[in-house]
Amino acid sequence: MSWRWGANKKAEPNWPDYLASRAQRVREPRLASFYAQGTLDPDTPIGEAPLVAMDFETTGLDGSRHDIVSVGVMPFTLGRIRPADGRYWVLSPRRQLSDESVAFHHITHAEVADAPDFAAIIDELLPILAGRLVVVHYRQLERTFLDAAIRERLGEGLLMPMIDTMSLEARIHRQPWWARLRRWAGRPMASIRLHESRQRYHLPAYTGHHALVDSLATAELLQAQILYHYDWQTPVSALWR
Amino acid sequence: MNVEQLDIRGHMAQFAPFDNLPDALLDRIAGEVEIRYFQAGSELLVKDQPIDSLWYIRSGAVEMYQRSGRLFNRLSEGDIFGYSDLLRSNRRVRYPVGAIEDTLIYFIPGDVFEAVCEEDDDFAEFVETGGQRLKVTVEQQRDDSGLMTTRVRKLINRQPQMVEATTTLQQAAQQMRDANATCVLVIDVTETQSAYTFTGPDGRHWKLNGILTDRDFCTRVLAEGKSPQTPVGDVMSRKLIVTQSDESVYEAMLSMLRNQVHHLPVLYRRQPIGVLHLSDIVRHETHSSLFLVNNVFVQNSAEQLAKLAPEVRTGFVRMVADGANSEMVCRALATIGRAFTQRLLELAESELGPAPVPYCFMVLGSMAREEPTINADQDNALVLDDDYDPDRHGEYFEALAKFVCDGLDACGYPYCKGDVMATNSRWRQPLHVWKRYFTEWMEEPNGERLLHSSIFFDLAPVHGEAPMVESLQDLIAELAPQRPVFLAALARNARNRTPPLGFFRQFVMDQDGEHRKSINLKRRGTAPLTDLVRVHALACGSKAQNTFTRLDDIAETKLLADGVTDRLRYAFEFMSMVRIRHQAEAIEQGVEPDNSVDPENIGSRERHNLKDAFEAISNAQKFLSFRYIMPTRQSSSKTEPDRSGSPQGGAPRRGGR
DSSP states (O other): OOOOTTTSTTOOOOHHHHHHHHHHHOOSHHHHHHHHTOOOOTTOBGGGOOEEEEEEEESSSOTTTOOEEEEEEEEEOSSOBOGGGOEEEEOOOSSOOOHHHHHHHOOOHHHHHTOOOGGGGHHHHHHHHTTSEEEESSHHHHHHHHHHHHHHHHSSOOOOOEEEHHHHHHHHHTSSHHHHHHHHTTOOOOOOSHHHHHHHTTOOOOOOSOHHHHHHHHHHHHHHHHHHHSOTTSBGGGTBO | OOHHHHHHHHHHTTSTTGGGSOHHHHHHHHHHOEEEEEOTTOEEEOTTOBOOEEEEEEESEEEEEOTTSOEEEEEETTOEESHHHHHSTTOBOSSOEEESSOEEEEEEEHHHHHHHHHHOHHHHHHHSOHHHHHHHHHHHHHHHSHHHHSBGGGGOOSOOOEEETTSBHHHHHHHHHHHTOSEEEEEEEESSOOTTEEEOTTSOEEEEEEEEEHHHIIIIIITTTOOTTSBHHHHSBOOOOOEETTSBHHHHHHHHHHHTOSEEEEEETTEEEEEEEHHHHHHHHTTTHHHHHHHHHTOOSHHHHHTTHHHHHHHHHHHHHTTOOHHHHHHHHHHHHHHHHHHHHHHHHHHHOSOSSOEEEEEETTTTTTOOOTTOOOOEEEEEOTTOOHHHHHHHHHHHHHHHHHHHHHTTOOOOTTOOSTTSGGGEEEHHHHHHHHHHHHHSOOHHHHHHHHHHTSEEEEEEOHHHHHHHHHHHHHHGGGOHHHHHHHHHHTTSSOOOOEEETTEEEOTTSOEESOEETIIIIIHHHHHHHHHHHHHTTOOOOSHHHHHHHHHHHTOSOTTHHHHHHHHHHHHHHHHHHHHHHHHHTTOOOOSEEOGGGSOHHHHHHHHHHHHHHHHHHHHHHHHSOOOHHHHHHHOOOOTTOSGGGSSOOOOOO
16 A cells, blocks of 8 residues: 555645545546545634544454454534434454454344445445544554455545544653653553543543444544644644544 | 434433433433533533523533522533523523533433423423422322322221121111121122122122111111111111222222211222221321320330330331321321320329429420421420419429420430420529510510520420410510511521532532532521521411411411412422431431431432422522511610621622632
8 A cells, every 4th residue: 555644644645635636536436426525625623524433343453354343433523413313334244253353342243144245335334424524543443444345345445534533642642752751661651542532531431342332432532632632723634644 | 223322311311300201202312412522611501692402411510600600500410401491482591501520411402302391291390490390299299198009908907897788776786886896888688690799708699788887876866766676778878988999098088078978888899898987097197106195195104105215216217108298297296295295294293293383384496396307306394373483383393394304305305405495494484484585585686585586486385274385475476576676687597507509419519619428408408497487477477386387377478479488388398308208217227317418318309309499498598688677777776796697697608610
């Protein structure tokens, strides 16, 4: 893959240009339609941006070997989250569901047996993502798995800007000099996992590892992070990667 | 329903008023919820901004402020706000709201809120104005009390006396005498089974045809000159009013009143299983307290009386468990307390000999108001005839007082800490001295005299010459309304003990926002209320002692705005009940009952109701200072500065922000 997000933190990707160029070249009509809608103007204040929190549960962590077993998406803005607008799908993985992953996200062999393939939800999923800025907790996972799943079924990959609440949390809690000093002194690093991050903002505990609950949890977390460390006027380009 | 909506639903289902909603409505609300996070310190609602949703606190805490900047309420997880604004026609915010912690809010859209109010009365009543909510709760409690829920069969404890129509009146009367019954049911064999027959133990079909009561023996037998040999069938009442065994006692009572009968045959299907008499209901209602009273009067020593003390407590716990309201519980406790006092006086007189001059033993304070609680101490005094001569009679009455007060202490009525007892020579005086006391207290009130007034101006005779105490009641009722300085001073004192603002998590929250671990429901609730009701009662010349009765008298005078007396009545009933239940629980757990309640033991609904009650008191206290203004012309000469301090009498304290 030529796009190595996160490898070089200094390189701010020009997302509108990238999406526009993909719209020119992509042949698959559904992807073409997605890219044609473009993304937000980089100067859009986050407080005005239409957002969508997304979370996947997967059979493992490697996008090339593992599959998505459930998808949760929750459209929202900083002002309101409407759980009624959330969507959730259980999917049938192409590869075996391991017992460890069953234990982790509680989606069982029986549940996935009758579930559809990822291909069946593309027509519903893409219109929800189009025109909205995607918010995830740990973008490597959602980005690679989404890209791989689309590539496998439509022949071409799918990349888009995302706000990663985990990396926002890392910027705040792991990069300042005092955080590095703590690490150097052998003190544990602040946890940036979803549940622990939420605790720092006094958000309530939810039952974890359900794609829809976690997307709601991620949406709430972003609302809190923006109020604590940024403001509604912050341009989306300062947050997306 | 999505899993995250299940979480929302599950959270709401724990809190009032959502806890009582039917599943369908709760599903609907949870399905429509919208969410937003607010940081500590941010403003959630600004005064006069339009509001279109009900706000529900999923986590965190907020404060509401009154126009004056005074703290109005502090709310936390599971609480709702914005409903009173939504119910107003212009739908604008009255009290601004700010987050005092990071807060996650669930919004329930206004149209959903309206629809739920429309469909669920309980929900609608909850979100309506405070006084209304308290009223509904108190009335529900009343409805839930024994009469409504107890079934008639519970009161039936013996078989009915039954005779055939051919039985002579004399035989029937003998059967009634032998069975100590007040009526017989008249039954006859029939050939065919029908909707009106039942099968007897002999396997034959019987039919209930009539009833003959002891009253009938007077009106239908003797008055009509019937011979004792007349068959019962000739004189019995054929108009039978009956009830089914699973009917509520309340319905049975209504049936008796409607039909003007005192005997109600009780049927199981068509089989008579007993007869309910009006007195059975009265006995049930008084929850055996009257039997305890009977017991009190047959004890022959103070030691024997003391042995009955545990029965008072078990009787109290039973009454509370049976759902009696505060008035029933307190009146029963008062009756019992008076019985102990009376019996002790009778025993004292038989030991010391008859009193050398007439006297009246009076009770004061809560016992006189007929609203003592189970842990009340004794307040009493002796009013002696004006012929009383200390040299000749002093010793007798001193011994009498000691006998009674010691006995009361042994029977579970501890000595009064303020020494308001007949053993105190100051409170063992001839009538003319009492009249002088009371007159002085009203003419020239000072701190100590006002304190005395608030104890002694609730007074009732227990034993001896009741007219003596009644003449004191008359004196108070006559003088007090014309003593504005006294009333103003008493009103100021009545504002010294203030109710808290409400509850916040496991704490009691004061008017200034301070938190406390527990609340003394007497000191911060019922006592301030009885104090303020006393002021109005004295002002309108009421001779009533009981707070509810005083409120009746006050309501007639238009002294208070419409609805205020009702609100105070509900507030008093509700606070008294919380206190009584708390004490009953303590006794059941083997702990000494007190007035101090830990907010952790107060449920979500009770908290809302108590807050309403506190608000009713707080408003009534504020009204006191407008209604009873100290006349400036006399204030310097007639009153001394109030010992208990004036801060509360001045400007209201500000809520801290």
